[in-house]
Amino acid sequence: MRPRINILLVDDDLDDQEILATIMKDSFDHAEFTFANDGMHALYQLKGESFVPDIIFADINMPRMNGMEFLMEFRKMQHLAEVPVFMYSTSDEQEIVNQCRSLGANGFVKKYADTDQIKSAFQKIIQNITSRH
Template identity: 50%
Template structure:
């Protein structure tokens, strides 16, 4: 699924929960920043989208708990890919246990965001990530 919000920042969200994809999209729209959002339902689908080199997002957000290939496995695969290794990857999950966060950072995550029911809090966090992203 691809949703355009006018702008020049491309974001991939990898999350198997369609409701979380919708919340992510609404939150991105609320940031007031133009972005293009792509979605993948698991790590395998994300690697397929990214595989041929035709799609290179500026930022990637990954849920940890997914079927087929979990978020940490996908993070590892992305960081081993010479083309994608420098792309900022943020883990985006309901699990924020210290051990999980530490492991994700050790694997190369740029940051960790806890899913929150508070849309305003999410908007602030997403805005901060977008504002501080690497130069395009």
């Protein structure tokens, strides 16, 4: 039996949450999702030690606390140091990708790319995560 994987999906756009969750479920049917509407909401969910996701996907462009601000604060949470964070955005400019990596992101996925490309990226990411379980 394949292990369950707990995914925290941080995005202020509910339609994008649904689309990305559907693509991820198609990639790995044992995925379970927790949603946050922005970086502040995500940090609130992660403050206690009872919720530890296997992986986090965070949009860069969000109100209140954007994805990069979230990533900076998240990386200060020592009890979650091993949780990989993948950023995504409509732009995949190298400067943005490099900035995400310098802040501690494990990778970057372009939002609104071809669905098969996104699915393939998620499959690789999830395969790497599940191989560690």
